[in-house]
Amino acid sequence: MKKLLAVLLTFTLVFGLSACGNEAASTTETDTAEVAAVTEETEEVASDTSSDEIIEINFYEHTDNEAIAKALAAAYMEENPNVIVNVSIIANDDYDDKIKVLLSANAGVDCFWIRGGAQTRQLADTGAILPLNDLIAANDIDTSVYGSMGDAFTVEGNTYGLCTSKSCWLLWYNKDLFDAAGLEYPINLTWEEYSDLAQSLTTDEKWGSVCPNWTMNLGATAVGEYLTDENLTRTMEYAKLQERWYVTDKSHPSIETMSGSFDLNAFFAEGNTYMMINGDWTFLNFPAANPEFTWCAAPFPVFDDADAESTVGGTSCLAISASSEKAEATFDFIKFCCYSDAGASIYADNSCVPAYPSDAALAVYQEKVTIPGSEYVFSANVGLEQGLESNYEELNVAFKEELNDALVGNGTIEEAFEAFKVRRDEINAK
Numbered sequence: 001m002k003k004l005l006a007v008l009l010t011f012t013l014v015f016g017l018s019a020c021g022n023e024a025a026s027t028t029e030t031d032t033a034e035v036a037a038v039t040e041e042t043e044e045v046a047s048d049t050s051s052d053e054i055i056e057i058n059f060y061e062h063t064d065n066e067a068i069a070k071a072l073a074a075a076y077m078e079e080n081p082n083v084i085v086n087v088s089i090i091a092n093d094d095y096d097d098k099i100k101v102l103l104s105a106n107a108g109v110d111c112f113w114i115r116g117g118a119q120t121r122q123l124a125d126t127g128a129i130l131p132l133n134d135l136i137a138a139n140d141i142d143t144s145v146y147g148s149m150g151d152a153f154t155v156e157g158n159t160y161g162l163c164t165s166k167s168c169w170l171l172w173y174n175k176d177l178f179d180a181a182g183l184e185y186p187i188n189l190t191w192e193e194y195s196d197l198a199q200s201l202t203t204d205e206k207w208g209s210v211c212p213n214w215t216m217n218l219g220a221t222a223v224g225e226y227l228t229d230e231n232l233t234r235t236m237e238y239a240k241l242q243e244r245w246y247v248t249d250k251s252h253p254s255i256e257t258m259s260g261s262f263d264l265n266a267f268f269a270e271g272n273t274y275m276m277i278n279g280d281w282t283f284l285n286f287p288a289a290n291p292e293f294t295w296c297a298a299p300f301p302v303f304d305d306a307d308a309e310s311t312v313g314g315t316s317c318l319a320i321s322a323s324s325e326k327a328e329a330t331f332d333f334i335k336f337c338c339y340s341d342a343g344a345s346i347y348a349d350n351s352c353v354p355a356y357p358s359d360a361a362l363a364v365y366q367e368k369v370t371i372p373g374s375e376y377v378f379s380a381n382v383g384l385e386q387g388l389e390s391n392y393e394e395l396n397v398a399f400k401e402e403l404n405d406a407l408v409g410n411g412t413i414e415e416a417f418e419a420f421k422v423r424r425d426e427i428n429a430k
Contacts, residue, residue, distance in 0.1 A: 055329045056084045060102070060112035062095040064285060069113075071346045072337045079342075085333060103128045103321055110324040111334050114161055116314050117152025118386050118393030123319070124155045125390050130320040131158040135331040141339055146355050149315040152384060161317025162338035163355035165347045168313030168382045169218060170373070171301060172268070172276040172286075175294040177206070186275060187298045188308060191219060191241055194275075194301040198251040199244075201274045208251035209275035212264050215385065215396065216242065216403045218277075221312045223303055226387035227395045227424070232417065234303065239403055239413050246407050255407045265289045277301075279313065280377050283369050284351040297373025299380065309376065312385040315355050353377055391427055398423040 061069035066089050073085035090098050096119060102109050103123070114120050123129045136143065136159060143150045146163040153161040171194070173186050186197060198208030217227060219238035227235070245252040253267065268276040269289035286295065300311035318334040320327055337343040344354035344361035351369050354361045366374070386392050399420050406416035
């Protein structure tokens with residue numbers, strides 16, 4: 001404010017001197033020297049003002065990460081007082097579609113969260129996001145610290161995002177229900193053991209388990225089989241398991257029950273379900289459901305011949321819009337979020353495992369997350385939840401639609417697979 005006042009006073013003085021000179025039709029040597037001195041001072045103040053210019057960065061996130069996004073922005077602005085990070089939050093269910101609309105409309109997005117590799121490749125193919133290779137090199141960033149997770153955001157040698165946090169799928173259970181039934185906790189189960197247990201626990205009042213239908217081939221990807229593979233043997237095995245849960249045994253809420261605005265956490269929090277398949281983000285989100293029982297985590301179930309604690313997961317990333325006019329400043333912000341102890345510690349403090357390998361952040365996480373079973377997040381053998389092909393998300397949607405259709409009674413599982421293969425060929429031919 002002082003500098004601004006100085007500039008205004010200076011311009012007032014310059015204008016006044018110039019006006020006086022015009023009125024007198026002549027200027028003395030003193031007048032000329034004063035004008036020169038004032039002009040020089042004005043240039044110095046303007047230069048100082050320019051160096052302290054306020055930069056605004058428009059940062060978009062989804063509701064599940066609202067607390068994290070706001071904490072990251074606040075911490076970065078405290079370290080960089082000349083930067084304002086405007087945080088915009090979009091509802092999780094609407095996020096993927098709305099962010100695409102904003103990007104296509106060049107609506108002032110600088111950086112934003114991307115759910116996974118498939119969406120990143122789609123946006124890279126359309127030119128909506130900025131390749132970060134030059135900025136990564138200029139900032140001496142080693143993306144290999146993210147391990148194989150980082151591969152999800154690399155397309156044809158170009159890196160389009162920095163990893164935020166990493167996740168994996170686990171099995172959750174209601175400890176109080178297991179204790180009341182006098183049963184051992186469901187640790188290190190095979191899929192058959194899990195299915196048998198869920199069936200045996202299901203009564204008119206209680207569900208054996210609940211499993212969301214977001215990704216219909218989780219069991220297969222945990223052993224390295226993806227929807228792009230010609231042989232979908234494990235995918236079929238896992239589909240048959242789902243048919244057993246949802247249709248035959250009715251040990252899980254049906255596909256119809258989970259349609260619409262079904263809230264998985266709220267359902268489990270009611271206390272009438274023994275187990276739940278969900279990701280380690282449950283550590284962050286589930287307490288908000290206010291469960292009145294002790295809840296714990298266990299390793300994800302596996303096929304008989306799979307390695308113990310095999311599971312799948314992924315990482316999201318922060319990317320920069322190709323239309324951003326502040327790419328360097330924006331990259332400095334996402335570097336803080338994704339490649340610093342401070343940023344990693346904020347993720348850890350919100351019960352998320354940071355992708356950046358920070359000992360300080362992991363210490364925060366272990367202190368923050370005291371739910372029994374949290375250690376499995378670190379010991380799990382985690383594979384990528386989705387394939388790396390640019391059209392994988394489209395394939396995933398097609399498979400989900402066909403299999404869900406079969407599980408509500410519109411055809412057989414075998415017919416669903418045949419229909420998916422036809423759609424897969426059409427998608428690949430685009």
